[in-house]
Amino acid sequence: MKSASTLIAGVAVVLAAPLAAQSAPPSVPKRFEIVQLPKVQERENPRAIPSDTMRIMQKKFARCVYRRHREEADSFLQNSDYVQADLLALGLTKGELYRSFSAQHCMRLARTRGLRSFSVDMPVKVMRRILVEEAYLANAKKPLQLDQSGPEFLDRDFVGGQPTTQAKAMTMFGDCIVFADISKSDALLRTSPESTEESVAIQNLLPAMSACIAEGADVELTAERIRAVVAEGLYARQAYHVQYLSQQDASQDGNLEVDTE
Numbered sequence: 001m002k003s004a005s006t007l008i009a010g011v012a013v014v015l016a017a018p019l020a021a022q023s024a025p026p027s028v029p030k031r032f033e034i035v036q037l038p039k040v041q042e043r044e045n046p047r048a049i050p051s052d053t054m055r056i057m058q059k060k061f062a063r064c065v066y067r068r069h070r071e072e073a074d075s076f077l078q079n080s081d082y083v084q085a086d087l088l089a090l091g092l093t094k095g096e097l098y099r100s101f102s103a104q105h106c107m108r109l110a111r112t113r114g115l116r117s118f119s120v121d122m123p124v125k126v127m128r129r130i131l132v133e134e135a136y137l138a139n140a141k142k143p144l145q146l147d148q149s150g151p152e153f154l155d156r157d158f159v160g161g162q163p164t165t166q167a168k169a170m171t172m173f174g175d176c177i178v179f180a181d182i183s184k185s186d187a188l189l190r191t192s193p194e195s196t197e198e199s200v201a202i203q204n205l206l207p208a209m210s211a212c213i214a215e216g217a218d219v220e221l222t223a224e225r226i227r228a229v230v231a232e233g234l235y236a237r238q239a240y241h242v243q244y245l246s247q248q249d250a251s252q253d254g255n256l257e258v259d260t261e
Contacts, residue, residue, distance in 0.1 A: 064106035066134035174233030176212035
């Protein structure tokens with residue numbers, strides 16, 4: 001696998017079980033075996049905010065939004081996936097959604113030095129990806145522990161009931177990475193974007209990522225996208241963990257000991 005700091009090549013990739021176990025039957029459903037990872041679109045506007053600056057601002061912005069509007073953010077996450085959001089279900093337009101998040105206020109707080117005035121048109125899917133990370137961290141004061149008895153690939157809801165090719169690919173990639181090394185996945189999200197710590201965390205996670213990509217596949221990922229898919233995987237794993245514990249509690253409550261004497 002090539003450096004995680006370069007752009008994705010957009011080649012066909014097989015999301016498979018770890019490479020060491022590829023002789024065994026794949027655990028991924030047949031319809032999910034071959035997926036196309038789309039290219040990252042480069043910025044064409046020379047006056048655009050540099051990508052490294054934008055990533056730092058997005059982190060601050062998402063933290064502000066989630067802390068100030070947690071209920072609205074959770075509702076948004078429940079009605080969106082990696083690629084799209086169901087604004088109809090939310091009963092909001094894109095503008096109304098951003099106003100419900102106090103987007104302008106939070107973006108001003110996120111502004112870096114040297115930016116006196118700027119305009120940001122943030123796609124809804126980007127809003128989803130940065131808020132997923134904040135939602136996980138807000139509910140994971142300490143690293144999440146993996147339930148080894150749980151499935152590697154988790155069920156989740158997609159907008160419209162059927163996931164797009166990209167949504168299937170990236171969420172399954174995130175599930176695989178987190179299942180392979182949940183500790184290092186968690187460590188990545190606890191670093192700051194564009195920091196030395198983030199670079200080290202990504203390097204530490206490379207073995208897990210490589211184990212989730214078929215041998216011979218030429219895949220190149222940005223740090224931004226790696227962080228996004230890992231956040232999706234941890235967010236889903238966290239939800240599964242909560243559901244599993246609630247089911248265990250319900251099962252225990254249903255087994256009452258009765259003294260008949």
